[in-house]
Amino acid sequence: xxxxxxVRLVRYPRGIPRRDDFDIVEAARPEPGPGEVLxxxxxxxxxxxxxxxxxxxxxxxxxxxxLDLGDVVIGRGVSEVLESRRGDLAVGDVVVxxxxxxxxxxxxxxxLRPVREASTPSTALGVLGMPGFTGWAGLxxxxxxxPGNTVVVSAxxxxxxxxxxxxxxxxxxxxxxxxxxxxxxxxxxxxxGFAACAxxxxxxxxxxxxxxxxxxxxxxFDNVGGDVLAAxxxxxxxxxxxxxxxxxxxxxxxxxxxxxxxxxxxLGSILTRRLTVQGFVWPDFADHFDEFLDEVTPLxxxxxxxxxxxxxxxxxxxxxxxxxxxxxxxxxxxxVHLADPEAGSLR
Amino acid sequence: xxxxxxVRLVRYPRGIPRRDDFDIVEAARPEPGPGEVLxxxxxxxxxxxxxxxxxxxxxxxxxxxxLDLGDVVIGRGVSEVLESRRGDLAVGDVVVxxxxxxxxxxxxxxxLRPVREASTPSTALGVLGMPGFTGWAGLxxxxxxxPGNTVVVSAxxxxxxxxxxxxxxxxxxxxxxxxxxxxxxxxxxxxxGFAACAxxxxxxxxxxxxxxxxxxxxxxFDNVGGDVLAAxxxxxxxxxxxxxxxxxxxxxxxxxxxxxxxxxxxLGSILTRRLTVQGFVWPDFADHFDEFLDEVTPLxxxxxxxxxxxxxxxxxxxxxxxxxxxxxxxxxxxxVHLADPEAGSLR
Numbered sequence: 001x002x003x004x005x006x007v008r009l010v011r012y013p014r015g016i017p018r019r020d021d022f023d024i025v026e027a028a029r030p031e032p033g034p035g036e037v038l039x040x041x042x043x044x045x046x047x048x049x050x051x052x053x054x055x056x057x058x059x060x061x062x063x064x065x066x067l068d069l070g071d072v073v074i075g076r077g078v079s080e081v082l083e084s085r086r087g088d089l090a091v092g093d094v095v096v097x098x099x100x101x102x103x104x105x106x107x108x109x110x111x112l113r114p115v116r117e118a119s120t121p122s123t124a125l126g127v128l129g130m131p132g133f134t135g136w137a138g139l140x141x142x143x144x145x146x147p148g149n150t151v152v153v154s155a156x157x158x159x160x161x162x163x164x165x166x167x168x169x170x171x172x173x174x175x176x177x178x179x180x181x182x183x184x185x186x187x188x189x190x191x192x193g194f195a196a197c198a199x200x201x202x203x204x205x206x207x208x209x210x211x212x213x214x215x216x217x218x219x220x221f222d223n224v225g226g227d228v229l230a231a232x233x234x235x236x237x238x239x240x241x242x243x244x245x246x247x248x249x250x251x252x253x254x255x256x257x258x259x260x261x262x263x264x265x266x267l268g269s270i271l272t273r274r275l276t277v278q279g280f281v282w283p284d285f286a287d288h289f290d291e292f293l294d295e296v297t298p299l300x301x302x303x304x305x306x307x308x309x310x311x312x313x314x315x316x317x318x319x320x321x322x323x324x325x326x327x328x329x330x331x332x333x334x335x336v337h338l339a340d341p342e343a344g345s346l347r
Numbered sequence: 348x349x350x351x352x353x354v355r356l357v358r359y360p361r362g363i364p365r366r367d368d369f370d371i372v373e374a375a376r377p378e379p380g381p382g383e384v385l386x387x388x389x390x391x392x393x394x395x396x397x398x399x400x401x402x403x404x405x406x407x408x409x410x411x412x413x414l415d416l417g418d419v420v421i422g423r424g425v426s427e428v429l430e431s432r433r434g435d436l437a438v439g440d441v442v443v444x445x446x447x448x449x450x451x452x453x454x455x456x457x458x459l460r461p462v463r464e465a466s467t468p469s470t471a472l473g474v475l476g477m478p479g480f481t482g483w484a485g486l487x488x489x490x491x492x493x494p495g496n497t498v499v500v501s502a503x504x505x506x507x508x509x510x511x512x513x514x515x516x517x518x519x520x521x522x523x524x525x526x527x528x529x530x531x532x533x534x535x536x537x538x539x540g541f542a543a544c545a546x547x548x549x550x551x552x553x554x555x556x557x558x559x560x561x562x563x564x565x566x567x568f569d570n571v572g573g574d575v576l577a578a579x580x581x582x583x584x585x586x587x588x589x590x591x592x593x594x595x596x597x598x599x600x601x602x603x604x605x606x607x608x609x610x611x612x613x614l615g616s617i618l619t620r621r622l623t624v625q626g627f628v629w630p631d632f633a634d635h636f637d638e639f640l641d642e643v644t645p646l647x648x649x650x651x652x653x654x655x656x657x658x659x660x661x662x663x664x665x666x667x668x669x670x671x672x673x674x675x676x677x678x679x680x681x682x683v684h685l686a687d688p689e690a691g692s693l694r
Contacts, residue, residue: 052619060612061611061612061615062612062615062616062618062619062620063615063619064619222614225611225614225615226611229610229614230610239631244614244617244618245618246618247611247614247615247618250611250614250615253611258606258607258608259605259608260605260608261605261606261607261608261609261610262608262609262610263576263577263608263609263610263612263613264408264572264573264594264597264600265407265408265409265610266610266613267569267572267576267591267594267597267626268408268409268410268572268594268597269409269626270591270624270625270626271409271591271592271593271594271626271627271628272399272409272410272411272626273409273626274625274626274627274628274631275625275626276623276624276625276626277617277623277624277625278617278621278622278623278624278625279616279617279618279619279620279621279622279623280618280621281618281621284621
């Protein structure tokens with residue numbers, strides 16, 4: 001067994017993160033202390049929210065915390081227990097937790113959750129993990145659509161958006177997606193069963209959406225922010241809800257965008273249309289995680305909910321693969337495969 | 348008895364409405380048909396929301412409806428019944444309703460409500476009218492503060508804001524106002540009993556607010572939009588509520604403001620702070636109007652709730668007085684006195 005391969009942040013990225021913003025170093029393998037376990041990372045999740053931790057502390061982009069330069073990048077992963085000094089975790093257990101971008105990690109167990117599904121451990125990072133839970137909770141507790149409502153979701157082929165639209169469809173809503181590439185839109189319509197999907201790359205996005213939403217929009221689940229919201233805004237019905245879940249499009253801006261200040265139009269629409277615009281993060285609803293798994297796991301097993309993964313091979317690929325989230329060149333949940341379980345048993 | 352003096356819109360204002368945007372004409376006195384009453388306007392209310400009806404139909408500023416050029420301007424007023432062809436309204440009754448900017452009006456009764464308070468009919472247009480109701484309902488149903496919360500309200504000396512802060516104070520919140528002129532800030536602190544009041548004209552608004560809100564802001568009741576919201580945003584606590592009630596600062600802009608697009612910062616703050624930003628208009632809660640009167644009328648009578656009126660004399664003054672709402676040169680609820688009741692009886 002070698003050392004601990006790690007991806008560390010060495011520069012706050014300007015714009016979309018690039019290879020040179022990171023160092024790959026081989027550190028010593030850590031030793032678990034009392035009450036701790038040693039984990040070997042099997043799959044690592046690459047998620048847009050991690051970009052907010054790479055914002056310089058003085059960035060104008062609102063964020064809650066920044067990595068220090070030199071830190072191992074944070075991130076969730078599926079791991080196998082290699083050594084355990086805890087009674088509740090045994091060697092070979094497969095768990096999901098806050099591993100960070102590294103091959104081995106130490107945990108006191110507080111962030112760990114056993115992976116339920118035997119077939120594909122990576123689903124614990126996607127449709128049955130935090131992205132899926134984010135979509136489920138945001139729709140249920142913030143968007144609160146009723147049958148017959150029109151629900152629009154951006155980044156519709158992604159880990160969060162694909163579940164949002166499918167859950168909306170299953171509860172009798174008209175699900176309309178927004179995605180980028182034509183093959184993503186086709187996937188959203190044909191595989192995920194959305195009523196329609198418009199491309200945010202089209203110059204006719206507003207008209208396309210209007211056609212796709214003949215009764216207006218009751219819930220907009222926003223994963224991207226920016227221009228897409230501007231196109232959705234005129235179509236929102238009175239008392240519509242906007243679920244502010246992500247802002248991929250806004251995270252890489254170096255400066256506040258010049259041009260027109262659209263915040264007044266946003267406020268004006270909120271007032272005249274009596275909108276509710278609400279931000280949330282999944283930990284706000286963490287108590288409901290088991291309820292989510294109980295509901296969505298059978299839907300995935302029955303293929304009533306589909307999902308797609310974009311699997312990258314090897315930790316070495318992470319520094320370049322991460323930027324694909326912001327170029328939109330990933331297609332499905334972006335995960336990194338590091339290793340297979342040695343003594344693996346999933347419970 | 349003369350004809351019916353009316354203020355009509357003859358030009359969609361560019362910026363703050365001016366005298367020349369209106370015509371004052373003397374029309375024939377209207378005759379009530381079956382089921383209608385003839386009303387003589389005693390007091391007319393000048394309110395910022397009326398400006399939205401003066402937006403050109405193609406204005407970029409979000410609005411629901413526009414007046415046609417030549418229309419009598421809409422507005423609420425307190426009137427006396429001069430002739431009645433309705434069993435439920437008698438000559439001499441004093442009522443509040445949608446009179447428009449004119450000396451006489453016809454109503455089928457559907458918009459009318461008897462004025463409860465004998466002392467000052469104009470309160471039915473202010474603290475005990477729609478502005479007061481707007482503040483009460485927005486605080487109760489949208490802002491939902493809890494005792495100990497910090498509640499900040501803009502246009503704090505105005506008809507809506509002054510009630511919001513006083514109700515917040517009475518339910519155990521820290522009430523902090525934002526107003527313009529120093530005498531308004533003094534009034535808010537000394538007469539209305541807010542804990543503090545900051546001036547939006549100060550270059551240190553952000554720091555002043557920060558000092559006035561040592562525990563952050565839990566509810567921001569926004570009557571103005573724009574720059575003031577930008578100063579409040581960094582102080583909002585996680586899960587804070589922003590009540591979008593008005594946007595005085597945004598209604599007179601001819602074009603979308605150039606410069607930086609702050610909508611991204613707004614969305615980013617909504618997400619990272621998990622804010623709820625909700626627009627509302629009082630008709631959404633109209634069923635609760637009697638509950639409001641039952642609660643606030645005794646508070647006004649006991650002077651636990653204070654208010655201030657800025658009374659203008661004569662309909663002829665309306666075209667110039669209206670613009671004062673947007674210059675901030677009114678001080679208290681702006682009402683226009685047209686006439687005293689002839690055979691007046693308040694019930």
